[in-house]
Amino acid sequence: MTTARLPLFPLNSVLFPGLVLPLNVFEERYRAMMRELLKTDDSQPRRFAVVAIRDGHEVAPSAPGMPDPTGLPERGPAAGFGADPIAAFHSVGCVADAATIREREDGSFEVLATGTTRVRLLSVTADGPYLTAELEEIPEETGDGAGALAEGVLRAFRAYQKRLAGARERTLSTPPELPDEPSVVSYLVAAAAVLDTPAKQRLLEASDVAARLRDELELLRSETAVIRHLPSVPAVDLTRAPTSLN
Template sequence: MRVPIFPLNSVVLPGGRVPLQLFEPRYIDMLTRCLKDDQGFVITLLRDGTEAGRVVSFYEIGTYVRIIDFEQLDNGLLGITVEGDTKVSITDSWQQADGLNMGEVVLLPVEASGDVPAVFHELPSVLRALFRHPVIHELGMSVDYDDARDVGWRLTELLPLDKQDKQQLMEMQDPLARLSRLQMLLEALGEG
């Protein structure tokens, strides 16, 4: 699949939602094409560079997202909300003349869902607390607090973790291994 790549300083996983503000011509053109062709794009975490920069490097694992809403914002910018669909591996990438990053991507296998083991009983409570925040609540995401995959994905997106930690958590394909790592990271945050 050949799709646009949108490097960000944050991660989104399947089912997650992110509001974005578009102002650069390359991304407004991308949005127009995506809407016209009923196609999404890939969000991947920036490795080096800035979100508005032309010279960037980014991680090879990202998430194919679909545009679920768009509006003209009060500040004159175009606002869109995207929802994560499927994790992907970027096998090749290049930059167009207008600065838009493009890539060939392969869909990664869908992670298995399963119950949150009792040893991780605190993690759904942490997630519930995060979902009470007005900004998170406003995104209208649904979450299954009993599903290890869902809980791990949302915590990876929402916790104030180092971006390399977020990327490592995202790249994991085992929901229980992700929960274990999240629990260790939360304990470290609590001690810090």
């Protein structure tokens, strides 16, 4: 397996391969990370790893990149994550490639990154201005029946979108264009569906594309059935999710 050591950016959300991640970076440890990434030549990827914070663990101030005035006054690369930071994070994350890192006048950063590859955390180190992690790349296996499952997931996803938008009696005049490659479908649906972090993390960790699609099909059918029986559902703009289609 391929291993690498990269800067670690913990979030309270899940990043998937192929999806775009916009970040507003205010906290000093992550500013330091971005300053270091800017030293990388433009011709090379500016990579860091995104991991989701486990439920029940203290979130460090501005862990998602935003300032938190109620956060603990703790300082340092592992602030808010305890004596053993790796225990605060889910074990599978995603490498992000920062296509744009723009420094503002106040020293904060506007970052636009794209998820690329799933990785497993092997160790976390706090011996610099920000956390770094040794990571093992997770190969992407297709699994059996992924093509047919992707078709079923797309049908279920369209029905789910209509329910979320409150379109109970009418059909969409122009259905949105969606991909048909099973792996892309699996990650797009995982990112766009309104699910909690543990459910999204389970989808990220799926053993192969077919397994992820099977799980999504079950989740979409279940969620659509629940929404159908609600008295009213406000319109939801899926493009406002933390990650969006590249």
